[in-house]
Amino acid sequence: MFRNQYDTDVTTWSPAGRLFQVEYAMEAVKQGSAAIGLRSKTHVVLACVNKATSELSSHQKKIFKVDDHIGVAIAGLTADGRVLSRYMRNECINYNFTYESPLPVGRLVVQLADKAQVCTQRSWKRPYGVGVLVAGLDESGAHLYYNCPSGNYFEYQAFAIGSRWQAAMTYLEPRFENFMDSSREDLIKDALISVRETLQEEKLQISVCTVAVVGVGEPFHILDQETVRKLIDTFEIVREDGSPAPEPGDAAPDLGEAAPAAAAEEGAAPMDI
Amino acid sequence: MTKHQANWSPYDNNGGSCVAIAGADYCVIAADTRMSTGYNILTRDYSKITKLADKCVMASSGFQADVKALQKLLAARHLIYQHQHNKQMGCPAMAQLLSNTLYYKRFFPYYSFNVLGGLDNEGKGCVYTYDAVGSYERVGYSSQGSGSTLIIPFLDNQLKSPSPLLLPVQDAITPLSESEAVDLVKTVFASATERDIYTGDKLEIVVLNAEGIQREFMDLRKD
Numbered sequence: 001m002f003r004n005q006y007d008t009d010v011t012t013w014s015p016a017g018r019l020f021q022v023e024y025a026m027e028a029v030k031q032g033s034a035a036i037g038l039r040s041k042t043h044v045v046l047a048c049v050n051k052a053t054s055e056l057s058s059h060q061k062k063i064f065k066v067d068d069h070i071g072v073a074i075a076g077l078t079a080d081g082r083v084l085s086r087y088m089r090n091e092c093i094n095y096n097f098t099y100e101s102p103l104p105v106g107r108l109v110v111q112l113a114d115k116a117q118v119c120t121q122r123s124w125k126r127p128y129g130v131g132v133l134v135a136g137l138d139e140s141g142a143h144l145y146y147n148c149p150s151g152n153y154f155e156y157q158a159f160a161i162g163s164r165w166q167a168a169m170t171y172l173e174p175r176f177e178n179f180m181d182s183s184r185e186d187l188i189k190d191a192l193i194s195v196r197e198t199l200q201e202e203k204l205q206i207s208v209c210t211v212a213v214v215g216v217g218e219p220f221h222i223l224d225q226e227t228v229r230k231l232i233d234t235f236e237i238v239r240e241d242g243s244p245a246p247e248p249g250d251a252a253p254d255l256g257e258a259a260p261a262a263a264a265e266e267g268a269a270p271m272d273i
Numbered sequence: 274m275t276k277h278q279a280n281w282s283p284y285d286n287n288g289g290s291c292v293a294i295a296g297a298d299y300c301v302i303a304a305d306t307r308m309s310t311g312y313n314i315l316t317r318d319y320s321k322i323t324k325l326a327d328k329c330v331m332a333s334s335g336f337q338a339d340v341k342a343l344q345k346l347l348a349a350r351h352l353i354y355q356h357q358h359n360k361q362m363g364c365p366a367m368a369q370l371l372s373n374t375l376y377y378k379r380f381f382p383y384y385s386f387n388v389l390g391g392l393d394n395e396g397k398g399c400v401y402t403y404d405a406v407g408s409y410e411r412v413g414y415s416s417q418g419s420g421s422t423l424i425i426p427f428l429d430n431q432l433k434s435p436s437p438l439l440l441p442v443q444d445a446i447t448p449l450s451e452s453e454a455v456d457l458v459k460t461v462f463a464s465a466t467e468r469d470i471y472t473g474d475k476l477e478i479v480v481l482n483a484e485g486i487q488r489e490f491m492d493l494r495k496d
Contacts, residue, residue, distance in 0.1 A: 065356070089356050093349045 011123045021127060022120050025149035028129035032075035034162035034198040035062060037133040038172070038191050039144040040182040043215035044135035046073040047191035049162070049198060050210055063212045063222055067092035069102045070136035071212050071220035075162035076149075077129035084132060088112060105136030109145045109153050117151030131161040137214050160194060168194040184215060188223075188231060204232055284336050284384045285310055288471030289321055290420030291332035292458055293390035294432070295398030295413050299451045299482040302390035303458045304332040304418075305466070305493060307474040317474035317495065324486065326351055329364040329391035330479050331371070334418030335405070336384035343383050346374060364391035368401040368409060375407030382406050386417035391481055398446055398481075413445030420465035420472040427461055451480060459491055466493045 006012050007020035014020060035048040050059035060078045064085040065071050070092065074081030091111055095103040112132065119125040132147040146161065147153045158176045160168035171194050179187065188211060196204040206229045214220035291304040308319040322332045323344045331347075333340040350370060354362050362370070368389050375383055382405045389401040389409075402415035414432050416424040432447050447454065458478060466473045476491040 086356075089353070093352055097345055097349050 009123055010120055010125070010127060019120060022150045025127035025129050026131075029076040029131035029149065029161055030163060030165070032078070032130070032162045033062070034160060034165055034168060034195065035073040035075040035131075035133055036158075036160040036168050036172075036191055036194045036198075037073060037135055037144045037146075037156065038158040038176075038179055038182075038187050038194070039135070039142050039156070040184075040187050041180050042142055043182075043184045043187055043213060043218070044137065044142050044144050045184075045187045045191040046071060046133060046135050046212045047188075047195045048073050048075070048210050049195055050208055063210050064089075065212075065220050065222070066108075066134075066136075067096075067102060068219040069138060069214060070105055070108065070134065071214055072135070073133040073212070075131050075133075080128045081130040081132065084112065084115075084128060084130065087115065102138060104138045104140070105134060105143045105145065106138075106140075108136070109134050109147060112147050113151050113153045116147065116149055119149075120151055133159065133161060135212070135214055135220070137216065142215070158190075158194075160198070162198075164198040164200065167197040167200070171197045184213065184218075185231075188213065189235060192228075192231060193235070206232065283381075284339075286335060286384070286419075287315070287337040288419045289334040290416060290418035290424060290462070290465055290469065290472045291321060291334050291386070291388045292416045292424060292428070292461060293332065293388045293400040293402075293414065294428070294449075294454045294458065295390065295400040295446050296449060296451060296454055297398065297446055298392075298396055299454070299480060300330075300390040300392060300398035300400065301451070301454045301458055301478065301480050302330045302332050302388065303462065303476060303478040304334065305420075305462060305472045305474060306477055307472065308337060309471050312470075314474075320477055322477055322479050324479075325367050325389075326362045326364070326391075328481065329362065329367045329389065330481055330486070331387055331389050332417075332479075333385045333387045335386045339383040340385045343371075343374065343385050343387075347371060350374070363394050364389065364399050364401075365393055365411075367391070368399075368411070371401075371403065372407040372409045375403065375405065379406050386421075388415050388417050390479075392483075396483060411445070413447055416461075418472075420462075420469040423465045423468055424461050427464065428457075431457060451482065455480065455489075462491075462493060 006014035010019060010021035033049040033051040038045045046063055048062045052059040063073045066088045072085060088108060091108060092103045116128055119127045127149040134145040136143050144156050145153050146156055146159050157179055158172040195209045206225045211228050212222045288309040289305050289307055293302045302322060304321040306318050308315045321334055324330050325347050351362055387403040391399060393399040399411055400415050401409050401411050403409045414428050455478060462476045473493045474495055476493050478489050480487045
């Protein structure tokens with residue numbers, strides 16, 4: 001009821017002690033298409049759903065290589081994500097230039113979080129509208145972090161952000177304890193299945209998802225379409241409730257059904273993919 | 274009033290020679306591995322050659338601290354380029370970048386005499402030669418460093434193509450085969466080592482061709 005009085009700018013607290021602009025920014029993350037991260041002892045996998053505004057356009061890039069040992073997947077305002085990726089790349093290059101060694105993932109994540117926090121405490125700024133899943137490898141092992149528009153960050157064994165993230169989390173929650181010992185292939189398979197969970201009616205196709213891996217002895221890279229297609233083919237695309245996969249004829253997603261949850265009154269804004 | 278003189282110099286010359294020769298589908302880049310200061314040898318085993326990109330290799334003689342700083346800068350810029358363009362930098366692009374980077378410090382130059390070698394966008398060998406402040410030119414062959422005055426005349430004699438002012442336009446690229454070019458480089462360094470005190474110890478030869486990058490070493494006189 002009182003939200004509208006205290007949500008004009010980010011420097012206004014509500015009586016309940018909340019910053020609504022920051023919370024709205026986090027809402028923007030939920031409107032973006034899904035991004036999922038999983039981690040084992042030696043590898044981290046990122047997978048995301050690619051959505052295009054129309055069949056005629058290309059889809060947004062959501063996974064970015066930041067350095068040989070770090071990559072990110074974003075959900076929300078992809079323009080903000082691009083800018084943050086450029087910042088992260090720059091930080092890695094500068095650190096490497098000075099110290100001749102790769103920037104530890106935890107350090108980068110803190111720098112990113114501090115950068116996000118600044119935008120929550122300036123009247124002339126707005127929070128970044130993008131959630132960032134940071135996947136990286138350093139001397140202390142494999143890491144997956146989630147950076148929030150609020151400036152918070154947490155380390156995760158597995159996490160999902162973006163639209164229908166709950167469906168992916170439902171799949172991951174009972175299984176995450178075993179991920180530490182997973183093989184690289186199993187980790188990728190779990191990531192693909194999580195992506196499939198967020199797609200609901202749609203068929204899991206290579207055109208819809210992107211997968212990236214970083215691991216011991218394996219620099220961060222996006223898996224090519226052929227590899228992903230083979231992986232998708234190795235596991236059945238039968239729904240867990242037993243209903244068969246949709247016919248190849250209706251491969252084109254029904255955008256009306258894929259619209260985000262009822263939280264947004266107008267539906268996804270054009271800048272959110 | 275006498276002019277105020279500095280009592281130290283920010284520069285030092287670590288000596289050594291570099292050579293590069295461009296062929297029809299290969300490029301040979303070579304440099305000795307001796308690092309000296311004054312009349313002393315600092316080490317007999319220091320590489321003056323660095324790979325900047327898949328198809329671009331740089332050899333630099335002069336003040337190795339400045340050379341190292343220059344190499345690091347170019348490597349960082351190359352990484353940025355790869356992030357933005359999703360591909361490696363080609364040799365002509367790197368050549369321009371090096372020139373701009375050198376001129377950026379026009380009034381406190383990198384004491385680095387560079388020779389860039391690689392394959393151009395058509396796969397033909399290319400060599401670019403520089404002065405310390407970035408003036409550069411694409412040539413068929415070049416040498417920089419303490420032994421360059423001994424090496425260049427010999428290469429002119431063995432490789433020089435007709436004047437570029439003649440018509441029809443002749444390629445600067447040597448008609449030599451890859452192995453002939455490598456042999457020529459070995460001969461040239463053996464000769465330079467005889468008379469240039471700063472050149473010697475070991476020769477590092479890098480060959481760039483369609484198969485990739487190969488490296489070989491040859492011993493030189495150690496005196």
